[in-house]
Amino acid sequence: MQTETVLSVKDMTKHFGPIKAVNGVSFEVKKGEILGLIGPNGSGKSTLFNCILGQLAPSSGTVQINGKSVAGAQAHDLNRLGVGRTFQQLSVFPQMSVIENIIMAGQEHHGTMFTRLFGKSDAGLTGAAEDMIEFFRLGHLRDEMAGSLSYGQQKLLDAAMAFMAGPGLVLLDEPAGGVNLTMLQYLKERLITYNREHGTTFVVIEHNMEFVMSLCTRIIVLAEGEIIAEGAPEDIRANQNVIDAYLGG
Numbered sequence: 001m002q003t004e005t006v007l008s009v010k011d012m013t014k015h016f017g018p019i020k021a022v023n024g025v026s027f028e029v030k031k032g033e034i035l036g037l038i039g040p041n042g043s044g045k046s047t048l049f050n051c052i053l054g055q056l057a058p059s060s061g062t063v064q065i066n067g068k069s070v071a072g073a074q075a076h077d078l079n080r081l082g083v084g085r086t087f088q089q090l091s092v093f094p095q096m097s098v099i100e101n102i103i104m105a106g107q108e109h110h111g112t113m114f115t116r117l118f119g120k121s122d123a124g125l126t127g128a129a130e131d132m133i134e135f136f137r138l139g140h141l142r143d144e145m146a147g148s149l150s151y152g153q154q155k156l157l158d159a160a161m162a163f164m165a166g167p168g169l170v171l172l173d174e175p176a177g178g179v180n181l182t183m184l185q186y187l188k189e190r191l192i193t194y195n196r197e198h199g200t201t202f203v204v205i206e207h208n209m210e211f212v213m214s215l216c217t218r219i220i221v222l223a224e225g226e227i228i229a230e231g232a233p234e235d236i237r238a239n240q241n242v243i244d245a246y247l248g249g
C-alpha cells in the first residue's frame, strides 16, 4: 500500500529582485513523516515556508496539500484544511491565560461567523483545550497569564496552540530556538509522542542540529535556495556537500 502524500511542493521559486531566495525546490512529504528543513543562514528556509503557507506569493511553482492545489490560499484557508504552524517569534497573547490562549487558537481554526455569534462563547472548545494542556503537561499553569511563563513554557504553549486545529500537517519554525536543554528534551519527546499517537505530519525548520537529527525521520538541506542533500539524519551528518555548505556559510 502506498503512503499518502500530505504535502507536495513542485519547482518552487521565489526571487526578491536579483536574489534567488528559493530556486526550483521540489519535494514531497508523506503522512506521518517528521521532515527537517535545515541549511545555513539565508539559505531560503523561511521564504520556502512562507510560500507554502500562502504568506508570500511564489514567483513560480505549485503547492498541493492532500492532493489539492492551495494556490492563492491564505493562512486561514490553510487552517481550515488542517494545517497548523508555529512562528520563529512566539505568537501567544501575554495578557491572556494559558487556557484562554489555547481556546482562542482553536476558535481561529474552527470558528465560523455563525458559531462565534450564536455558539457557546468557548465554541465548545474547553474540553479539547483541557486535553491539549494535559498533553503538554501545562495543567499547573492553566490559569497563569501566558506572559508570566518561562520562554520554554511559552514555546510549549505555542505548539499546543498550533495543534488545536487538529491538524494533519504542522509546520514548526525553529521550535527549539532559545529553549533550555531540559525543556528541549521534553518538547522533542512530546512532538514525537504526538506524531505517533495522531499520525500528524511535521515539517520543521531548525538550527539546533542535535534536536533536528534526533527528532526527524528525514532531512532536506537547502543552500542558496536549492536542495543540496536529502536523506536520513545519519546520511546527512556524513554528507560532504552539507559539511561544506555549513563551513562556507
Ligand SMILES: Nc1ncnc2c1ncn2[C@@H]1O[C@H](COP(=O)(O)OP(=O)(O)OP(=O)(O)O)[C@@H](O)[C@H]1O
Pocket: 016, 019, 020, 021, 039, 040, 041, 042, 043, 044, 045, 046, 047, 048
Ligand atoms: N522580503 C525580502 N526581501 C528581500 N530579500 C529577502 C526577503 N526575505 C528574504 N530575503 C533574502 O532571501 C534569502 C533567503 O532568506 P531566508 O530568510 O528565507 O533564509 P533562511 O534560511 O530562513 O535564513 P535564517 O536561517 O537566517 O532564518 C536571503 O538572502 C535573504 O536576505
